[in-house]
Amino acid sequence: MPITIATWNVNSVRLRLPGVAALAEAHAPDVICLQEVKVAPELFPIEAVKALGYPYLRLESQKGYNGVAILSRLPLAPIESRQWCTRNDCRHIGALLPDGTAIHNFYVPAGGDIPDPDENPKFAHKLDFLSEMAAWSEELGSDNRSIVVGDLNVAPLETDVWSHKQLLNVVSHTPVEVAAFERVVAAGSWEDAVRAFIPPEERLYTWWSYRARDWSASDRGRRLDHIWVSPSLRDQLRSASVLRSARGWEPPSDHVPVLASLEI
DNA sequence: ATGGTTGTGCGACAA
Numbered sequence: 001m002p003i004t005i006a007t008w009n010v011n012s013v014r015l016r017l018p019g020v021a022a023l024a025e026a027h028a029p030d031v032i033c034l035q036e037v038k039v040a041p042e043l044f045p046i047e048a049v050k051a052l053g054y055p056y057l058r059l060e061s062q063k064g065y066n067g068v069a070i071l072s073r074l075p076l077a078p079i080e081s082r083q084w085c086t087r088n089d090c091r092h093i094g095a096l097l098p099d100g101t102a103i104h105n106f107y108v109p110a111g112g113d114i115p116d117p118d119e120n121p122k123f124a125h126k127l128d129f130l131s132e133m134a135a136w137s138e139e140l141g142s143d144n145r146s147i148v149v150g151d152l153n154v155a156p157l158e159t160d161v162w163s164h165k166q167l168l169n170v171v172s173h174t175p176v177e178v179a180a181f182e183r184v185v186a187a188g189s190w191e192d193a194v195r196a197f198i199p200p201e202e203r204l205y206t207w208w209s210y211r212a213r214d215w216s217a218s219d220r221g222r223r224l225d226h227i228w229v230s231p232s233l234r235d236q237l238r239s240a241s242v243l244r245s246a247r248g249w250e251p252p253s254d255h256v257p258v259l260a261s262l263e264i
Numbered sequence: 265a266t267g268g269t270t271g272t273g274c275g276a277c278a279a
């Protein structure tokens with residue numbers, strides 16, 4: 001059965017409902033994973049997403065900050081949430097598809113402005129979170145079918161940022177973060193579903209700052225949003241894409257949806 | 265170097 005999975009940091013699900021509808025209409029993903037839903041769980045627009053054709057929901061959210069959700073056309077079985085960095089800050093949610101494939105949706109801490117864990121506790125939290133993801137990936141093992149998606153807040157490749165040199169000391173592309181990110185990838189033998197179709201030589205971004213006068217003209221983007229699959233799903237991948245045009249939707253998120261299709 | 269914008273929710277704080 002072919003299945004399409006989308007991941008999108010919406011920066012408020014309530015403001016981005018028209019965008020979620022546009023995504024559903026244009027690409028008909030079977031599963032939509034959202035980050036930064038920024039809403040108290042009781043205020044999540046459940047009926048609106050049901051009306052878009054997504055009757056199954058897994059939600060881990062709180063008022064104001066963070067929050068992740070999985071919307072699905074297919075039934076979802078819950079995967080027990082665990083604690084990350086001894087906090088309950090709604091950065092991960094998991095679900096099982098009917099065939100047993102696990103989907104894990106992450107919102108990795110952004111890390112603040114100063115790329116020094118001693119000076120900046122937010123950066124320390126980000127590195128700790130990535131370390132825990134590596135340990136978790138190891139525990140998960142590689143003989144099950146798993147998919148990791150989300151806003152991982154790291155742009156690992158030189159072509160994942162508009163200027164490798166100018167971003168070497170900017171949080172999201174520092175060598176220490178990229179190394180931590182690569183340890184997660186190695187621990188789970190994760191396959192980068194997007195780079196499997198869009199060659200690493202090609203520049204590719206999923207986020208453009210709100211602060212640019214003209215995001216498209218300056219095009220100073222970063223690839224912060226990712227879809228990974230376990231080795232057992234590598235040969236099942238069929239396509240992947242980044243919905244750059246969504247950055248122009250009104251009102252825009254600063255992130256755009258990333259999609260992957262596979263045969264499960 | 266600095267400042268630029270958006271979101272939550274109504275004051276900062278996070279990104």
